[in-house]
Amino acid sequence: MSRVLPAEGGLRRVIGDGESLPDGEVEGLGRDELLALYRNLVLLRAYDERSVIYHRQGRIGTYAIFWNHEAMQVGSVFALNDRDWIFPSYRESAIGLLRGIPASTVLSWWRGHPAGWWNPEDYGVASICVPVATHVPHAVGFAWGVRLKGEDRVAIAYFGDGATSEGAFHEAATFAGVMKAPAILFCNNNQWAISTPLSAQTAAATLADKAIGYGMPGVRVDGGDVLAVYEATLEAVERARAGEGPTLIEAVSYRAAPHATADDQSVYIDAERVEQERENECVGRYERYLERLGVLTSADAEEIRSEALAVIREGIAEAEAESPADVSLVFEHAYADPPPGLADDLKDLRRILG
Amino acid sequence: MKDLLLVEAVNDALHVEMERDPTVMVMGEDVGRLGGVFRATAGLQDRFGSDRCVDTPLAEAGILGTAVGLCMAGWKPVCEMQYDAFSYPALDQLINHVGRYRWRTRGKMSFPLVIRMPYGGGVRAPELHDDSPETYYVHAPGVKVAIPSTPADAKGLLAAAIRDPDPVVIFEPKLIYRRARGDVPEGEHLVSLGKARIAREGSDVTIVAYGAMVGVAERAAESLQREASCEVVDLRSLKPLDEDGLLASVAKTGRAIVVQEAPRVCGFAAEVVAVLAEKAIFDLRAPVLRVTGYDVPYPYWQLEDSYVPSEARVVDAVRRVLAA
Numbered sequence: 244m245s246r247v248l249p250a251e252g253g254l255r256r257v258i259g260d261g262e263s264l265p266d267g268e269v270e271g272l273g274r275d276e277l278l279a280l281y282r283n284l285v286l287l288r289a290y291d292e293r294s295v296i297y298h299r300q301g302r303i304g305t306y307a308i309f310w311n312h313e314a315m316q317v318g319s320v321f322a323l324n325d326r327d328w329i330f331p332s333y334r335e336s337a338i339g340l341l342r343g344i345p346a347s348t349v350l351s352w353w354r355g356h357p358a359g360w361w362n363p364e365d366y367g368v369a370s371i372c373v374p375v376a377t378h379v380p381h382a383v384g385f386a387w388g389v390r391l392k393g394e395d396r397v398a399i400a401y402f403g404d405g406a407t408s409e410g411a412f413h414e415a416a417t418f419a420g421v422m423k424a425p426a427i428l429f430c431n432n433n434q435w436a437i438s439t440p441l442s443a444q445t446a447a448a449t450l451a452d453k454a455i456g457y458g459m460p461g462v463r464v465d466g467g468d469v470l471a472v473y474e475a476t477l478e479a480v481e482r483a484r485a486g487e488g489p490t491l492i493e494a495v496s497y498r499a500a501p502h503a504t505a506d507d508q509s510v511y512i513d514a515e516r517v518e519q520e521r522e523n524e525c526v527g528r529y530e531r532y533l534e535r536l537g538v539l540t541s542a543d544a545e546e547i548r549s550e551a552l553a554v555i556r557e558g559i560a561e562a563e564a565e566s567p568a569d570v571s572l573v574f575e576h577a578y579a580d581p582p583p584g585l586a587d588d589l590k591d592l593r594r595i596l597g
Numbered sequence: 598m599k600d601l602l603l604v605e606a607v608n609d610a611l612h613v614e615m616e617r618d619p620t621v622m623v624m625g626e627d628v629g630r631l632g633g634v635f636r637a638t639a640g641l642q643d644r645f646g647s648d649r650c651v652d653t654p655l656a657e658a659g660i661l662g663t664a665v666g667l668c669m670a671g672w673k674p675v676c677e678m679q680y681d682a683f684s685y686p687a688l689d690q691l692i693n694h695v696g697r698y699r700w701r702t703r704g705k706m707s708f709p710l711v712i713r714m715p716y717g718g719g720v721r722a723p724e725l726h727d728d729s730p731e732t733y734y735v736h737a738p739g740v741k742v743a744i745p746s747t748p749a750d751a752k753g754l755l756a757a758a759i760r761d762p763d764p765v766v767i768f769e770p771k772l773i774y775r776r777a778r779g780d781v782p783e784g785e786h787l788v789s790l791g792k793a794r795i796a797r798e799g800s801d802v803t804i805v806a807y808g809a810m811v812g813v814a815e816r817a818a819e820s821l822q823r824e825a826s827c828e829v830v831d832l833r834s835l836k837p838l839d840e841d842g843l844l845a846s847v848a849k850t851g852r853a854i855v856v857q858e859a860p861r862v863c864g865f866a867a868e869v870v871a872v873l874a875e876k877a878i879f880d881l882r883a884p885v886l887r888v889t890g891y892d893v894p895y896p897y898w899q900l901e902d903s904y905v906p907s908e909a910r911v912v913d914a915v916r917r918v919l920a921a
Contacts, residue, residue: 328669362705363669370701374693380659381694384666391622391648392670411689414659421654422663576704577696577739579762582791582837 254463254495257470258532266532269470276321277538280469282547283317283341284526289551290337290346290558294353297559298504303353307333310500311467314525315431317341318472319399319492322480330369330382330400334431338401339368346558347565357568376402376409379428383415386424386483397483399427399476405436407450416491420458425483427476428491431466433498438511454491466494467525470532499524570596601781604774606748607637607713610755611675613785615645618673621759624651624660625677634679635715635774657683661690661712665698668708675759678714681768682725687712688733695764696739707762713755715771716744717809717858718895718905727895729808729859734766735835735868742835743790744768746811748779750833753788761790770809777812791837795846799828802915803846805869806856807832810906814856817911825919835865843869844877851882852921854914856906861889883921886914 259266272280291310297303309316312334320329320341331338337349344366352359352371363369369385372378382400389396406412407430419426430450434441447453454461460482464475472494479490499520501508508517533539574581574589601609615621623638629652632639641650653660657678664674678684691712698708712734718727735742741763745751751769758765770777796811797818804827806814811831818827830846832839847853853873855866866887873885888906896904 357703360701360703362702364706369669370698374689377662377689377693380662380690381666381669384663385669386666387663388667388670388672391672394670398666410686411658411662414654414656415662417654417656418659418663576702577700578741579699579704579707582741583840 254465255471255475256465256468257474258468258528261531261535266535267470269474272470274538277533277536280317280321280473281529281533281539282551283321284313284469284529285547286340286551286554287313287316287337288526289548289555290340290349293552293555293559294350295504297350302559302563303350304355305503305505306353307336307503308500309334309337311496311498311520311524312431312433314469314529315429315466315472315494315496316401318469319427319429319476321473322476323397323399325367326396327480328363328367328369328382328385328396328398330372330378330385330398332372332375332378332402332406334403335401336371339366342366342368344368345561346555347561350558350562351565354562356562356565357572358562358565376406376411376415379406379412379415380418383419383422383424383426383489386426386489387418387422390423390425395484397425397427397480399429401429401431403436404430404432404434404441404444404450405439406430407453408444416453416457416459416489419489423486423488426489427479427483428489429476430491430493432493432495433466434495435498435502435512437502437506438508449493451491451493457491459489459491461491461493463493463495466496467523467528469525469529496525598780599783600778601748602775603745603748603751603769603777604635604637606752606781607755607769608639609781610752610759610786611638611641612644614756614759615641615649617785618759620671621673621675622649622651622667623675623677624653624664626653626655626679628652628677633677635771637713637769638677657687658690661687661695664710665690665694665708668710669706673709673759675711675713678712680726681714681716681728681730684712684714684730691734691740692737696737699763700739708764709762710764711755711758711767712764713767713769715774716768717770717772718901719772719809721898721901724895727901729857729890731768731835732859732864735865739764741765741790741837742768743833744770744808744835745833746770746773746777746796746808746831748777749781749786750788750794752781753786754790754833756785757787757790760787765790768808772809773812788833790834791839792833793839793842794831794833795828796831797827797829799826799850801825801827801850802852802854802918803828803830803850804854804856804911804915805830805832805843807835808858810856810858813906813908814911817908817915820908821912821915825915827915838868838872840872840876843872847873847877848880851880852918853881854886854888854911854918856888856911858890858905860892861887862892864889883918886918888914
């Protein structure tokens with residue numbers, strides 16, 4: 244077993260600032276991979292920005308914004324293979340796009356249409372988890388279960404800084420350590436849980452420090468740096484595959500948009516700080532990195548952006564073209580073998596609805 | 598047939614089902630080396646190894662939460678909650694996920710997990726070792742609930758629960774773990790969920806009960822035999838509920854009382870009474886009465902016999918419905 248040390252003080256970083264901070268590079272990532280990462284970032288950005296607009300237009304319901312979280316999602320998923328499972332929270336609602344879930348499906352989820360609920364087995368992406376931190380034990384149980392079966396698969400669970408205060412996180416991390424589960428606990432620390440700042444969430448110096456209490460390594464990484472996130476996650480995945488158990492990754496970013504479309508962050512957030520973060524947001528940072536590297540031209544970037552927007556436009560059109568759900572879906576699927584009363588209820592409801 | 602105690606029948610079911618299906622695993626606090634604080638899981642770790650009979654950390658929500666993930670990985674976990682009231686931290690997982698996950702996948706994934714726990718009072722234990730929490734569980738959509746009162750049913754219902762594609766919670770009446778003894782079929786034995794049992798036939802009053810209260814009802818019926826012919830219906834399964842069996846009995850007797858250990862308000866007895874109000878009102882010749890625990894915390898154990906429904910309270914209720 245590797246030694247468990249307190250988390251590193253600084254944040255792991257690869258991307259520089261084009262001035263005093265030098266650019267690094269990640270071994271094994273060639274031009275194609277670097278561009279694939281960029282495409283994924285832009286796809287998620289397009290999804291998120293369009294979703295806020297769709298919400299304002301009344302085309303989707305309340306929506307949890309993930310603007311400036313794209314690097315954490317894209318970088319970490321890139322370190323997995325397709326047999327590994329992803330356990331998203333609502334902040335990662337569209338992470339399945341990276342696994343081939345159609346945009347229309349995720350948009351349907353936010354439209355409250357049954358077409359938005361997928362079979363996790365088709366994509367290795369669990370259902371979007373709404374109650375905070377409660378899906379972390381699922382990822383750990385899955386990872387433990389595949390280890391018991393001798394399958395070479397890992398699970399990654401995404402959650403926010405607020406989630407680390409939940410009992411479910413604590414119990415999941417405890418199990419992960421004890422069961423040596425090949426799991427990655429990925430904390431997107433955007434420093435806000437709706438209006439509660441990290442300082443009111445914990446007295447711990449860092450969230451990664453919590454890892455030591457569970458007997459696993461804790462890693463801190465710049466959550467706005469897609470390459471650093473990729474590299475940190477890859478190391479955790481390799482540890483997991485080698486039978487060395489779980490890792491807690493704390494990816495540090497800053498929530499540069501409201502918690503959700505229903506939130507008014509002007510009441511509690513420092514507008515100046517948000518502005519700084521928006522200027523240094525993760526997609527632009529990576530774009531400038533690729534330009535410095537000579538891998539991306541502005542024409543490429545424009546094309547990739549139009550492609551992404553087309554995917555989302557098509558997605559919303561498909562989602563809006565779904566036929567209204569049949570009332571039978573109120574009753575179906577809760578049970579494989581339903582209690583007899585449900586069939587009577589449906590019959591009764593149909594009679595009343597006429 | 599084997600002559601077994603109720604807890605031995607539980608143990609037998611686990612042995613048979615784990616032998617039959619290599620994806621069944623048992624997990625919980627002290628279930629492995631110790632074999633469970635009531636010995637319900639004794640011998641399983643020796644027979645099936647520590648990967649399939651797992652001593653877990655002391656974390657009920659973690660047990661049930663990881664069990665959800667284990668289902669996704671192809672396992673059928675049987676989770677032991679060490680005591681009734683210790684299960685409350687796991688209600689978060691039960692309500693938010695266990696009962697909903699199949700629905701979330703639009704029926705594509707099954708979560709065939711089982712939760713089993715000793716429940717109920719009368720055992721002279723410290724606080725929170727005596728609760729009857731079945732209502733919390735029955736109320737959660739997507740979850741089934743069964744409660745045996747005999748060794749044969751303890752085996753058959755648990756085996757059926759393990760094979761059921763839906764999540765099932767089994768409450769085991771700890772008071773009679775080592776008091777109820779009876780014939781239990783050897784090898785594979787299943788009792789379908791949703792089928793009540795006539796524990797005693799009668800024609801004047803139906804006494805509806807489950808778990809340890811079935812014995813109380815039977816003793817009350819016995820002591821009343823010169824005054825009234827009481828039928829005792831052992832529900833066995835609260836969800837699905839055998840409405841047909843219940844209604845058939847009440848159609849015959851025209852009177853009913855319902856017995857439960859749990860506090861009265863919104864307890865399962867209230868559901869039974871509601872079913873009778875909706876579907877049996879014209880068969881009834883008297884109001885339906887409930888004999889239940891009270892709406893107070895489960896008392897200090899020196900007073901628990903005054904709280905748990907007793908033979909005397911059931912007898913009193915039967916006399917009241919007969920006099921109505």
